[in-house]
Amino acid sequence: MKSFIKSIAMKRTLFILATTLYFSIFSQAQVLDQIVVVVGDNMIKQSDIENQQILLEQQGEKSTKCEIFKEMVMQQFLVDQSKIDSVDVSDNEINNEIDRRIAAISGTKGGLAQLEAFYGKTEYEIRNDWKPVIKDQLLAQKVQNSIVGDVEVSPNDIRMFFLQNQDSMPEIPTRYEFAQIVLKPTLSTEEDKALRKKIEDIRQRAINGENFSKLAILYSDDTESAKMGGLLGDYLSRGELVPEFAAVAFRLKEGEISRVVKTDFGYHIIQMVELKGEKAKLKHILLKPQVTVATMQKTYQTADSIRKAIGDSLTFETAAVKFSTDEKSKNNGGLYMNPYTGTPKFEEGMIEPTTWYTLKTMQPGEISEPILTYDDKGTQVYKILKLVSYTPEHKATLLDDYSDVKEMALESKKDDVLREWMKTKMANVFMSIKCEEYNTCELNFDK
Numbered sequence: 510m511k512s513f514i515k516s517i518a519m520k521r522t523l524f525i526l527a528t529t530l531y532f533s534i535f536s537q538a539q540v541l542d543q544i545v546v547v548v549g550d551n552m553i554k555q556s557d558i559e560n561q562q563i564l565l566e567q568q569g570e571k572s573t574k575c576e577i578f579k580e581m582v583m584q585q586f587l588v589d590q591s592k593i594d595s596v597d598v599s600d601n602e603i604n605n606e607i608d609r610r611i612a613a614i615s616g617t618k619g620g621l622a623q624l625e626a627f628y629g630k631t632e633y634e635i636r637n638d639w640k641p642v643i644k645d646q647l648l649a650q651k652v653q654n655s656i657v658g659d660v661e662v663s664p665n666d667i668r669m670f671f672l673q674n675q676d677s678m679p680e681i682p683t684r685y686e687f688a689q690i691v692l693k694p695t696l697s698t699e700e701d702k703a704l705r706k707k708i709e710d711i712r713q714r715a716i717n718g719e720n721f722s723k724l725a726i727l728y729s730d731d732t733e734s735a736k737m738g739g740l741l742g743d744y745l746s747r748g749e750l751v752p753e754f755a756a757v758a759f760r761l762k763e764g765e766i767s768r769v770v771k772t773d774f775g776y777h778i779i780q781m782v783e784l785k786g787e788k789a790k791l792k793h794i795l796l797k798p799q800v801t802v803a804t805m806q807k808t809y810q811t812a813d814s815i816r817k818a819i820g821d822s823l824t825f826e827t828a829a830v831k832f833s834t835d836e837k838s839k840n841n842g843g844l845y846m847n848p849y850t851g852t853p854k855f856e857e858g859m860i861e862p863t864t865w866y867t868l869k870t871m872q873p874g875e876i877s878e879p880i881l882t883y884d885d886k887g888t889q890v891y892k893i894l895k896l897v898s899y900t901p902e903h904k905a906t907l908l909d910d911y912s913d914v915k916e917m918a919l920e921s922k923k924d925d926v927l928r929e930w931m932k933t934k935m936a937n938v939f940m941s942i943k944c945e946e947y948n949t950c951e952l953n954f955d956k
Contacts, residue, residue, distance in 0.1 A: 688843035
């Protein structure tokens with residue numbers, strides 16, 4: 510198959526890491542570590558390769574350590590080239606990508622709280638662990654795009670690619686396309702006033718001289734920072750904080766306590782500990798909204814009345830625009846876009862479990878009853894689902910899967926260009942293999 514599987518593998522490391530980011534590294538036992546290879550100023554460790562192999566197995570893919578080694582070497586060559594070309598990524602780019610991945614993975618894990626439990630770490634700790642990894646990935650992606658970004662395939666290229674690889678076309682997995690109406694429970698006016706009064710009272714106590722750290726330990730709903738007296742880890746930049754929080758925090762003087770700040774997470778009061786240039790050490794106290802059973806019941810009743818009206822007085826799409834609280838899908842008539850791929854098609858493992866269990870019992874065009882599940886911030890919500898399309902697993906064909914075959918052909922062509930680029934770089938970048946096990950791995954990047 511003209512090494513088609515290897516061709517896609519050159520993209521695979523960047524794609525899989527860019528979308529799932531070590532799904533199971535933190536839940537696996539630590540492997541015995543050692544440096545495998547040094548590429549320029551960077552190194553690849555045995556744990557990097559073994560963790561990537563675990564990840565690929567979880568994705569249903571098989572790769573030898575040599576294949577993974579080769580892919581990781583390529584990424585490090587791209588990172589090294591980023592220094593030569595003065596390519597950089599900003600804190601905003603890194604944090605936006607972290608936000609995207611956390612949203613995507615939280616969806617499959619049943620919310621942010623479940624994601625934290627899965628990794629055994631807080632969101633803050635996960636973000637810190639991911640930053641250097643994501644930075645290298647974004648640098649590599651920028652350089653790779655500069656090399657292959659202009660590569661295109663014609664209809665004839667696609668047809669020829671399919672004919673040459675027809676006998677070994679991969680299986681296209683079962684895919685779902687769905688729309689949703691999301692209703693997020695909200696505090697009543699009285700409940701919101703009570704929460705606001707509680708945090709205002711805490712703020713006043715801090716203003717009057719009570720120890721901020723002790724108040725954080727006693728009252729903050731951010732349990733991890735509360736353990737440290739409200740401290741939000743090390744020095745943070747504006748881009749690492751939600752905008753409403755950052756806008757207030759970076760106007761504070763050292764030791765000053767902020768007004769009450771509202772974000773999607775709840776109500777905060779912030780204390781500036783120290784400001785160093787564009788970064789700050791901060792403490793906060795967070796009170797999260799605690800939705801009552803009565804409010805949840807009321808939200809269900811609203812969802813149920815919307816569901817009953819669909820088909821009589823309004824369409825699903827109109828209802829989504831009018832009632833859904835999910836800003837990402839409501840203006841598409843509820844159509845939910847896959848944060849992994851940018852398309853509306855989802856494979857089974859990409860869908861939050863409760864949503865998937867509902868979808869797999871439905872027929873295209875069918876609309877579900879309201880279901881209780883989670884949004885990407887771990888908040889319980891009610892969803893009304895519409896199954897737009899269902900495509901069972903099948904072998905790829907040019908007629909039914911033209912866009913997939915086009916993507917395969919394009920990646921194969923890009924891979925050829927990238928391999929040629931690698932050949933020119935091999936002689937100019939320092940590389941030293943430190944582990945005998947990998948001395949036999951071929952690095953000539955030939956097909």
